[in-house]
Structure formats: structure tokens, C-alpha cells
Amino acid sequence: MDIGLVKDRRLFEHRIGLTPPAVKALTRAGHRVWVEDDAGLEAGFSNEAYREAGATIAWSEDEVLMRTQFIIRISPPAASDYERFQSGQIVLGSWHLAVAPEEGFRTLLDRKLTTVGIEIIEDDDGHAPVLEAMSEIAGRLAVIIGSGLLLNEFGGKGLLINGAPGIPPASLVILGAGVLGREAARFARGMGAHVVVLDRDVQALRRVQRSTPDEVPTMVATRTNIEKALAFSDLFLCAVAVHGERTPVLVTREMLKSMKPRSVIMDLSIDQGGCCETSRPTDFSNPTFEVDGIIHFCVPNLPSTASRASTRALTNSIFPYVMEIANKGFDQAVRDNSALCRGTYTHHGRCVREGLAESFGVDYTPLCDA
Structure with missing residues (x-):
């Protein structure tokens, strides 16, 4: 799978989605990883560290979005940027869609994006x-x-x-x-x-x-x-x-x-x-x-002030889900992993989280039926 890491442009966001060792594990598993130029610099991870891990450095965010199926980011993009994603892309990040503008949310559905909110991934024991x-x-x-x-x-x-x-x-x-x-x-x-x-x-x-x-x-x-x-x-x-x-x-x-x-x-x-x-x-x-x-x-977003420590903690938490999606594809991964299922907001143009569907007045479709 082609996986992309982009530089978050939200003010005072200094983290990146994965550390170089995690990227190395993905490339060793046969996946291609594209990292936007200097995306990890503020968290203390250089372009060279990602190159040594087997990643390719892309010179713009647009290049990453164009070349990849699966995007990993921290903060949600601005609603005005939703249309930059390719139809059907998987975007994993801290979406917080419960407080998103309604127009932006409907754009996500129109673009048929699969949005996974790292903040709502929850296992069978109730741990997030x-x-x-x-x-x-x-x-x-x-x-x-x-x-x-x-x-x-x-x-x-x-x-x-x-x-x-x-x-x-x-x-x-x-x-x-x-x-x-x-x-x-x-x-x-x-x-x-x-x-x-x-x-x-x-x-x-x-x-x-x-x-x-x-x-x-x-x-x-x-x-x-x-x-x-x-x-x-x-x-x-x-x-x-x-x-x-x-x-x-x-x-x-x-x-x-x-x-x-x-x-x-x-x-x-x-x-x-x-x-x-x-x-x-x-x-x-x-x-x-x-x-x-x-x-x-x-x-x-207080953890971003300790960006290197937070990036490492974040990677430790999300990497098993990233690898499962990369190895199996999203549809099979959510069938096998209920935590990923609970962490998904939208998939193929459908809202798959019931409370969110009620909030925005759209139809709710259980993920296995989306």
C-alpha cells in the first residue's frame, strides 16, 4: 500500500504521524511510504532519518495526496481543504468530527473519504x-x-x-x-x-x-x-x-x-x-x-508542546492499526478489528457512527453494511 505522512499546518502543531522506526517497519513489510519535505522536523525527525527508513521524500503535500491511498496526519485539515483528497482515500487522524462544521462534514461524505478518528478508537474493554x-x-x-x-x-x-x-x-x-x-x-x-x-x-x-x-x-x-x-x-x-x-x-x-x-x-x-x-x-x-x-x-492539543515525546507515544498507539490496514486493506481490517470499526466516522460516503449521524441529520449505516 502507498502510505503518506504530511506536515500538519495547524498553528502550534509540531507532531508527525509516525516515527522513522515505524516507517522502517512498513517499508520492510513491502509498503511504500511518502513523507512530505520536513514534515517531522519540528518533532526532531529529519528527512534523512525517514530516507534511511526507506521512505521517499515528497516535495509538497499535494504530491503526497496524489501518490497515496492511506494518509496519516495529526490534526484535521481545514474544511476548505477536504476537496484536495482523492475520492475514496483513507485518512487517519484526530478528526474530532463531533465539533466539525456541517458543510465540511457533508463534503467528506461527498468525497467518499474513509475517516478514522484516532481519538475514538476503542477496544472491546472500553480502552481508547x-x-x-x-x-x-x-x-x-x-x-x-x-x-x-x-x-x-x-x-x-x-x-x-x-x-x-x-x-x-x-x-x-x-x-x-x-x-x-x-x-x-x-x-x-x-x-x-x-x-x-x-x-x-x-x-x-x-x-x-x-x-x-x-x-x-x-x-x-x-x-x-x-x-x-x-x-x-x-x-x-x-x-x-x-x-x-x-x-x-x-x-x-x-x-x-x-x-x-x-x-x-x-x-x-x-x-x-x-x-x-x-x-x-x-x-x-x-x-x-x-x-x-x-x-x-x-x-x-496540549501534547503537541512536547512534540517528540508525543510523536513516540502516538506511534506506539496507532502503529498496530496502521500496519493492519496496510497489510489487509481497510475493509478486511475493520472486519477483523472491532477497535478500528469503532474508530471510523465515515466510509464510502456513509456516516458509520450513529451519534454523529443524528447530530448532522444524515443517514446512519453500520460499518459492516456501508
């Missing part, structure tokens, strides 16, 4: 391997960046997240006890922060307590408890996710009134719309904004 890998990195980065946002120079109230002798630590509240929230809690407790975690799922809260150095306080995420937690938090981390769907809004603007001035909200659910009513996407050129005296940080 790619999302979990990126969430582990995002959870650690959230604590590192959040500790900086508490400082005066970044608009915060001048607190140390881990305190000091005679000085109590800052209060970090985490809404969502999934992989991201759990990793953030573990990492923050290791630094000495005061951590409280909320979730609707008591079993998820038990998993958080088992994974932290000591049993962090937990609360069931009712509206009343969220309001209480907002009142005592210095740093409030939104880490809520619903696979393949828009994140529910759990923090309203009215609820911000209970927060102390210059407290910080980090909405890491922003990739899927955000769980705070006042959230809107930002980037690292201007990462924060203020609403009602509360600092908001809503930068999506």
Missing part, C-alpha cells in the same frame, strides 16, 4: 489506546503549565502549587476522573499540591485513589459539589470527555461567581467543545483570557 496515551501526556503537562498560571507574571494570584515550609499548597480541583484527570492528580500529588477530584462515576474515583501516592479527596460530580469545589479551588482543571461526542457543559458562567478572583480554569475538554460555558479555544500566542475575574486557559 490513542486517547489514553495523549491524555497521560496532557495530564502531566496540565500540572506543569497550571502551576505557572498561578504565578503573578501569568495573571495568577501568586501561589506555589506545592507550597513551601509554613505555606499551604494551592488547591487543584480536577473535574473528570478519566485518564487525563487521573494522571494530573497523580502528578500533582507527587509535587505536593492539594488535590480534589470529581466525577459522576464512583468506580472512576476509586481508580484515582488507588493510583495516587495517598488517597486524594474525591467528590461525586453533582452540580452542588461542582459549585462547592469551584469556591475553594485555585486551579480548576476540566478533564471531561465523551467519546466521539461534544463535551457537556458542566460549569456555567453563573457558577464562576463562587470562585475567588484570579483563580484559573484550564479547560482541556476544549478539543470537544469545552465543559465550561465561558470557554473558547486559544493558542500559545495568546493562551489565556479573563471572564468575570477568572483566568481561562483553553489551548487544545
Whole structure:
């Protein structure tokens, strides 16, 4: 199979879909890999490294798109670029189609693209391997960046997240006890922060307590408890996710009134719309904004700031699926691998994800019948 790696042009996206060792495994298996010129440079992987792995360097994105059947990218292309893909191509990436514009989504169907969302690939046990890998990195980065946002120079109230002798630590509240929230809690407790975690799922809260150095306080995420937690938090981390769907809004603007001035909200659910009513996407050129005296940080795609580490983690997660598609072809791969089936949004002009079809008002076709 002809496989392409393109340079992502989304602002502040520094990763590439596969490392050179993964490309080498594909070429050894008899596949041809085309890599856009300098696509891996920002993640620390040179053209020469890909050449040594057996890839061919293409001098433009258009050349990659023209020569390949299977495209691997990180961020979704702009909706205006959808028509550049060849009809019937397979495109694997972080599509987040639940928050895509309707016109763009219908273009994907018209182009008969097969779109695989790495963020919704899920195995039979309910594990989302790619999302979990990126969430582990995002959870650690959230604590590192959040500790900086508490400082005066970044608009915060001048607190140390881990305190000091005679000085109590800052209060970090985490809404969502999934992989991201759990990793953030573990990492923050290791630094000495005061951590409280909320979730609707008591079993998820038990998993958080088992994974932290000591049993962090937990609360069931009712509206009343969220309001209480907002009142005592210095740093409030939104880490809520619903696979393949828009994140529910759990923090309203009215609820911000209970927060102390210059407290910080980090909405890491922003990739899927955000769980705070006042959230809107930002980037690292201007990462924060203020609403009602509360600092908001809503930068999506946080793992890209550690691009080399994230590319390696991403490759570890997606490579088995890439190789299976390359070796078997897409139709056979999804028959044999239910995780790939769950991770597919569209195929041959049909929407194969039921919740997405309802959202956009199009017909739903189960993948095996698409």
C-alpha cells in the first residue's frame, strides 16, 4: 500500500504521524511510504532519518495526496481543504468530527473519504489506546503549565502549587476522573499540591485513589459539589470527555461567581467543545483570557508542546492499526478489528457512527453494511 505522512499546518502543531522506526517497519513489510519535505522536523525527525527508513521524500503535500491511498496526519485539515483528497482515500487522524462544521462534514461524505478518528478508537474493554496515551501526556503537562498560571507574571494570584515550609499548597480541583484527570492528580500529588477530584462515576474515583501516592479527596460530580469545589479551588482543571461526542457543559458562567478572583480554569475538554460555558479555544500566542475575574486557559492539543515525546507515544498507539490496514486493506481490517470499526466516522460516503449521524441529520449505516 502507498502510505503518506504530511506536515500538519495547524498553528502550534509540531507532531508527525509516525516515527522513522515505524516507517522502517512498513517499508520492510513491502509498503511504500511518502513523507512530505520536513514534515517531522519540528518533532526532531529529519528527512534523512525517514530516507534511511526507506521512505521517499515528497516535495509538497499535494504530491503526497496524489501518490497515496492511506494518509496519516495529526490534526484535521481545514474544511476548505477536504476537496484536495482523492475520492475514496483513507485518512487517519484526530478528526474530532463531533465539533466539525456541517458543510465540511457533508463534503467528506461527498468525497467518499474513509475517516478514522484516532481519538475514538476503542477496544472491546472500553480502552481508547490513542486517547489514553495523549491524555497521560496532557495530564502531566496540565500540572506543569497550571502551576505557572498561578504565578503573578501569568495573571495568577501568586501561589506555589506545592507550597513551601509554613505555606499551604494551592488547591487543584480536577473535574473528570478519566485518564487525563487521573494522571494530573497523580502528578500533582507527587509535587505536593492539594488535590480534589470529581466525577459522576464512583468506580472512576476509586481508580484515582488507588493510583495516587495517598488517597486524594474525591467528590461525586453533582452540580452542588461542582459549585462547592469551584469556591475553594485555585486551579480548576476540566478533564471531561465523551467519546466521539461534544463535551457537556458542566460549569456555567453563573457558577464562576463562587470562585475567588484570579483563580484559573484550564479547560482541556476544549478539543470537544469545552465543559465550561465561558470557554473558547486559544493558542500559545495568546493562551489565556479573563471572564468575570477568572483566568481561562483553553489551548487544545496540549501534547503537541512536547512534540517528540508525543510523536513516540502516538506511534506506539496507532502503529498496530496502521500496519493492519496496510497489510489487509481497510475493509478486511475493520472486519477483523472491532477497535478500528469503532474508530471510523465515515466510509464510502456513509456516516458509520450513529451519534454523529443524528447530530448532522444524515443517514446512519453500520460499518459492516456501508
